[in-house]
Amino acid sequence: MKEYELYKRNDGSLYINSIKEFNEEYSIRTPAKALKYLRNIINIDSFESEHHYLVCFDEDRDIIGYYCSSIGDYNRVDIYERKIVSVALLMGAKYILTFHNHPNNNAESTVDDMYIQSKINAAIKTVGVEYFGEHIVGKFGWKRVGTNTIHEWEDSCL
Numbered sequence: 187m188k189e190y191e192l193y194k195r196n197d198g199s200l201y202i203n204s205i206k207e208f209n210e211e212y213s214i215r216t217p218a219k220a221l222k223y224l225r226n227i228i229n230i231d232s233f234e235s236e237h238h239y240l241v242c243f244d245e246d247r248d249i250i251g252y253y254c255s256s257i258g259d260y261n262r263v264d265i266y267e268r269k270i271v272s273v274a275l276l277m278g279a280k281y282i283l284t285f286h287n288h289p290n291n292n293a294e295s296t297v298d299d300m301y302i303q304s305k306i307n308a309a310i311k312t313v314g315v316e317y318f319g320e321h322i323v324g325k326f327g328w329k330r331v332g333t334n335t336i337h338e339w340e341d342s343c344l
Contacts, residue, residue: 188251192273202276204251215247217283217318221328222339224252230287231325236263238286238302240270242279250277260289265302267309274315282310283318291324299331 188204214220220241224230230237236258242250253273256263263286274282284306286299303320310317320331327338 190251190253190273190277192253192269192276202253202273214249215243217321217330218328218337220249220283221285221321221323223249224285225323225328225339230323233287234289235259236261236286236289238263238265239284240273241283241285242274242277243281243283244278245280247281250279253277255284262298265305267305270306271309271313271315274310275313279315281316281318283321285321285323285328288322288324291326293322293324293326293329293336295322295329295331295333303331 190202190204192202214223220243224239224241228237228239237254238256238258240253240255242252244250255270255273256265258264270282270284284302286302299320299322306320307317321328322331327336329336
């Protein structure tokens, strides 16, 4: 698995570059395992502003890599679905999930969270990539936007 950054060439075309590589000793094939694993790498619980991430999976549902798509302020982050689609395609993703933190540690989905999920879902469908949804993560655990179930980190052990 790799951490990627997105770059723009002088001609306006985009490319991605790997900036870190991680070697895991186990397979990460579910959203729950991916969220728990990345939470430990990114240390997202310590962020004082919302950070939004894209996670890309290959056809076997193994993680290809992840990308920080946006950094916002304390209670909101702007998302650009075209950027998410571009990075997913550049990584060769067959499946993606997205997640962000709530620095106030509130697990409730906001109207903005649901709007983000619908925008990404509509955009990623057009290129034939399956979307595992938008997730909120924090010290409380994680949950998929639009659901009521909070999964504690111990519930989603690797």
